Amino acid sequence: MTNKHGDSQDYDREVKSVCPYCGVGCQLSFKIKDDKIKYVEGINGPANENRLCVKGRFGFDYVHHDHRLNHTINQA
Numbered sequence: 757m758t759n760k761h762g763d764s765q766d767y768d769r770e771v772k773s774v775c776p777y778c779g780v781g782c783q784l785s786f787k788i789k790d791d792k793i794k795y796v797e798g799i800n801g802p803a804n805e806n807r808l809c810v811k812g813r814f815g816f817d818y819v820h821h822d823h824r825l826n827h828t829i830n831q832a
C-alpha cells in the first residue's frame with residue numbers, strides 16, 4: 757500500500773544548525789535517523805526565511821561518504 761504522506765516524519769531527532777557552504781548563513785534543521793542525516797529542512801532564519809538553495813538542501817551526502825577521511829593519514 758502506498759503511503760501518500762511519504763516518510764518525512766520518520767526520523768529520531770532534529771539538530772538545528774547553520775549551513776556551512778557559504779556566507780549567507782541559512783539556518784537549517786538536520787533530521788537524523790540511526791545517527792545519519794536523513795534529510796535537511798530550512799528553518800526560519802533572518803537570511804533564508806525557511807528556504808535553502810540546492811546545496812544547502814541536498815549537499816550533505818559527504819558527511820557519511822565512505823571516502824571521507826576520518827583519521828589522520830600523515831603525521832609530520
Ligand code: SF4
Pocket residue numbers: 775776777778779780781782804807808809810811812813
Ligand atoms: S543554503 Fe545555500 S545560500 Fe544558504 S548558506 Fe547554504 S549554500 Fe549558502
